[in-house]
Amino acid sequence: MFFANPQSLTDFVKSPKNDAKIARRLWVCGGPGCLAAGSAALLTALENAAKAAGLSEKPELRTDMTGCLGLCERGPLVGVEPEGHLYEKVVPADAEELIERTLKKGELIERLVNDPKNPGRQEHPFYKPQTSLIMRRMGRIRPDSLEDYLSADGYKALALALGELSPEEVSRRVEASGLRGRGGGGFPAGLKWSSCRLAPGEIKYVIANGDEGDPGAFMNRSLMEGDPFAVVEGLTLGAYAVGARSGFIYVRHEYPLSVERLERAIAQAEKCGLLGRNILGSGFDFHLETVEGGGAFVCGESTALMASIEGREGQPRVKYVRSVERGLWDCPTLLQNVESWANVPLIVEKGPDWFASLGAKNNSGTKVFSLVGQVRRSGLAEMPLGSPIRVLVQDVGGGARPGRTIKAVQTGGPSGGCLPLSELDLPLDFDHLPAAGAIMGSGGLIVMDDLSCMVDVARYFTNFLKGESCGKCAPCREGLGLILRILEGLCRGQGHPGDGQELQSLGRSLSLTALCGLGQSAANPLLSTLRYFAEEYQEHEEGFCRSGRCQGLFHPAIDPDVCTGCGACAKACPSSVISGGKKEPHVVDLDGCISCGACLAACRFGAAKAVRKK
Amino acid sequence: MTKQQFIHVDADATVKPMPQTSDLVSGTIDGREVAVPWGTTLLEAAASIGTVIPTLCHHPALPPDGNCRLCLVEVDSRLAASCLFPLRRSGFSVSTESPKVFEARAFVLKLLLSRAPNDEYLKELAVKYEAAPDPRLGDLADGCVRCGRCVRACQATGTEAISLVGRSQERQVTGPFFEPPAQCVGCLACAKVCPTGYIVFSEERTSRSIWGRDFEMVLCPICGEPVGSLQELARAGAAEELCPACRRRAMASALVSGPGLSL
Ligand SMILES: Cc1cc2nc3c(=O)[nH]c(=O)nc-3n(C[C@H](O)[C@H](O)[C@H](O)COP(=O)(O)O)c2cc1C
Ligand code: SF4
Numbered sequence A: 001m002f003f004a005n006p007q008s009l010t011d012f013v014k015s016p017k018n019d020a021k022i023a024r025r026l027w028v029c030g031g032p033g034c035l036a037a038g039s040a041a042l043l044t045a046l047e048n049a050a051k052a053a054g055l056s057e058k059p060e061l062r063t064d065m066t067g068c069l070g071l072c073e074r075g076p077l078v079g080v081e082p083e084g085h086l087y088e089k090v091v092p093a094d095a096e097e098l099i100e101r102t103l104k105k106g107e108l109i110e111r112l113v114n115d116p117k118n119p120g121r122q123e124h125p126f127y128k129p130q131t132s133l134i135m136r137r138m139g140r141i142r143p144d145s146l147e148d149y150l151s152a153d154g155y156k157a158l159a160l161a162l163g164e165l166s167p168e169e170v171s172r173r174v175e176a177s178g179l180r181g182r183g184g185g186g187f188p189a190g191l192k193w194s195s196c197r198l199a200p201g202e203i204k205y206v207i208a209n210g211d212e213g214d215p216g217a218f219m220n221r222s223l224m225e226g227d228p229f230a231v232v233e234g235l236t237l238g239a240y241a242v243g244a245r246s247g248f249i250y251v252r253h254e255y256p257l258s259v260e261r262l263e264r265a266i267a268q269a270e271k272c273g274l275l276g277r278n279i280l281g282s283g284f285d286f287h288l289e290t291v292e293g294g295g296a297f298v299c300g301e302s303t304a305l306m307a308s309i310e311g312r313e314g315q316p317r318v319k320y321v322r323s324v325e326r327g328l329w330d331c332p333t334l335l336q337n338v339e340s341w342a343n344v345p346l347i348v349e350k351g352p353d354w355f356a357s358l359g360a361k362n363n364s365g366t367k368v369f370s371l372v373g374q375v376r377r378s379g380l381a382e383m384p385l386g387s388p389i390r391v392l393v394q395d396v397g398g399g400a401r402p403g404r405t406i407k408a409v410q411t412g413g414p415s416g417g418c419l420p421l422s423e424l425d426l427p428l429d430f431d432h433l434p435a436a437g438a439i440m441g442s443g444g445l446i447v448m449d450d451l452s453c454m455v456d457v458a459r460y461f462t463n464f465l466k467g468e469s470c471g472k473c474a475p476c477r478e479g480l481g482l483i484l485r486i487l488e489g490l491c492r493g494q495g496h497p498g499d500g501q502e503l504q505s506l507g508r509s510l511s512l513t514a515l516c517g518l519g520q521s522a523a524n525p526l527l528s529t530l531r532y533f534a535e536e537y538q539e540h541e542e543g544f545c546r547s548g549r550c551q552g553l554f555h556p557a558i559d560p561d562v563c564t565g566c567g568a569c570a571k572a573c574p575s576s577v578i579s580g581g582k583k584e585p586h587v588v589d590l591d592g593c594i595s596c597g598a599c600l601a602a603c604r605f606g607a608a609k610a611v612r613k614k
Numbered sequence B: 001m002t003k004q005q006f007i008h009v010d011a012d013a014t015v016k017p018m019p020q021t022s023d024l025v026s027g028t029i030d031g032r033e034v035a036v037p038w039g040t041t042l043l044e045a046a047a048s049i050g051t052v053i054p055t056l057c058h059h060p061a062l063p064p065d066g067n068c069r070l071c072l073v074e075v076d077s078r079l080a081a082s083c084l085f086p087l088r089r090s091g092f093s094v095s096t097e098s099p100k101v102f103e104a105r106a107f108v109l110k111l112l113l114s115r116a117p118n119d120e121y122l123k124e125l126a127v128k129y130e131a132a133p134d135p136r137l138g139d140l141a142d143g144c145v146r147c148g149r150c151v152r153a154c155q156a157t158g159t160e161a162i163s164l165v166g167r168s169q170e171r172q173v174t175g176p177f178f179e180p181p182a183q184c185v186g187c188l189a190c191a192k193v194c195p196t197g198y199i200v201f202s203e204e205r206t207s208r209s210i211w212g213r214d215f216e217m218v219l220c221p222i223c224g225e226p227v228g229s230l231q232e233l234a235r236a237g238a239a240e241e242l243c244p245a246c247r248r249r250a251m252a253s254a255l256v257s258g259p260g261l262s263l
């Protein structure tokens, strides 16, 4: 397979291929969540069962691994093609049945689907509100197969660009699409593209930021591992547009599989004339390589990332000249997040107007969110920008867990903000979130219920960020230390009147003075919780935690009108001070209670509550 | 042990960035008109009209780093580190003492003071900006403000014996692996640029110690005064060296007695 010109690529896609004969296929999810839940072993079991059933000779019935299907909480997942059914929590013991009934005969195994009446992935409440652009090839291709990528519209955009479009036109399409950076800031991509294209300089670079440092986030990882060619193609288009001949994909240190998949994609693309010298016979050269990250959260920050690629310590630099003018090795550099890059082929192929028609005003396209925390269904969900938070939390995520109520939603990763229930109708986009004191960040969304203490949440994120502060500038290095000390005091019951106010002023000053984005945004968790949950700060100053989270700052009390006498709290109590007859309201003997909050978490009916200590 | 005091380097030692064009850019600093060559830093532009902006990590002979944040000023209603901010467009409007700047400096000083509470320069500024160290920060007062001037000085000499290692509040200046740095030549450049006198050294006629290393001094063959450490002179490519005073004298007499020079 070698493509000497754009036409040969188009011809190849049109030519009949073996895959066209595939009658049915089981797609085992190879996303991070399902892999952790044992999907690799499941695939082996399925392959063995298929062999045992004599199917290895039948290329029309297949079992393969694909990228992340999204509903991680219910993994390992298996998608059925062409029926579109989605099996949840599949274990190796199910393998034989899957082969015999589903793969061979196309039967539905009812116990493995969410709703036997609506067994399809499309009707599943988790998927229904979603729009799949970035994730559209998950469940349709094998991530390391260039042929699969080609058959799923891959490299259409590059063939079009190199065959018919000038670099200016490619850049113009991205500008007109309104694409905004998916790595956090939401900076208009087109501005960067045109400035970089016009910046004087013989040597230019393009970089993909795949550092993904937010704890719990894995949308970039899923993309790099599930559809690596999309990132490669995006970068190739970017290089063509701005006139770069080399590029780097900076991948988080902890993602060896991402590196492997990307490198295999790069090697295949090079072999087939889609990367390297004289791409598709157009005379355009582009060399791409991966770089393993420096292993620190701050390495995802653009100047630190470039320092790291240059072989220096991954530390931010003060820059008043933009990277598109002077970036990597002081050359004009176009840096975008991997998800931003993966949007590019779509924009170039389908046109800026089509892209801008998705999403909301000034916020075109979709965003992949990682939905985690106290919801019924967690995982990766791709939504049009501008969707209300409520849709993601209630419809996709299924709302609060039994007996609990949702208190807050934290968006944007560790330096994001916490929004209260009253802000749940806020559109998820790059303009509304910052206005409300939160950020889009890389798309992390943590749902918190009534057992989450907002002062403790601020303490938790501040502690994370303090540990990740590179220590270069004084405000972030020492300021986060001071803020953390005060927050820790509050959570231990050693707060003072006025602490909240003091924190407010420290947080504001930190945002004003820090050198890089880490320090400038590090006060967001603090400032947003102060803004929306001021009463919890005041209560902590007085030594009370209403959420029953800060040990010693409350007494548990069981509401006899709500208690069903299920006994779950008594079982959970480590001090065995809860008693009550079967189906009778239970009571806590405060003598001996260590106020750990275990009963509050155990109660499925919300009968156990935190009250002020007497 | 001698403690080195804060050394003020003359303004004429300033290393100016090469302007990319010879154009002048103009604007106002605290309401006063100023015109400077394209690319001049805000700090230099302010100095050119006699406006003093407090600095700490900045040293005119070293590459700027912008880490202490003391020199923040308000440029078109945003804060920027004046030691690094290049003036590249006319029409700028800078305020070096706005309420926002005041707040920023008070905050930064509070934090810096927790590291070096006895530093006279910081104490003086703290009075002006009404800042006091916060006891809740705990005892951090080791005297080092982590400005990295020492490290930059060491780099500038090409030695790179010391560096800043560690993240967050663990960040500190040290030799590799927290050992006395093997690369150190005992030139004292680090101690001379340290704003707080944190870097201690001792010096006698025939020996010097710094960073836990001892150095033998080379003595001037004429007057016998110490010239520098053995390794320091080796770094400069000189085995033997006259002391500055004797060198001046020798040069003067060479000039006077040299050929072709008539006074
Ligand atoms: C502390 C810090 C961490 C960051 N981490 C990431 C990251 O992991 N991935 C990323 O794409 N951008 C990250 N960013 C944002 C980058 O600096 C940069 O803005 C982004 O990669 C640009 O690409 P985009 O415009 O496509 O979003 C981080 C920024 C800061 C301040
Ligand atoms: S803000 Fe924090 S992470 Fe950024 S340069 Fe300053 S110390 Fe380093």
Ligand code: FES
Pocket (backbone or CB within 6 Å): B054, B055, B056, B057, B058, B065, B066, B067, B068, B069, B070, B071, B072, B081, B082, B083, B084
């Ligand atoms: S003097 Fe400018 S930041 Fe330190």
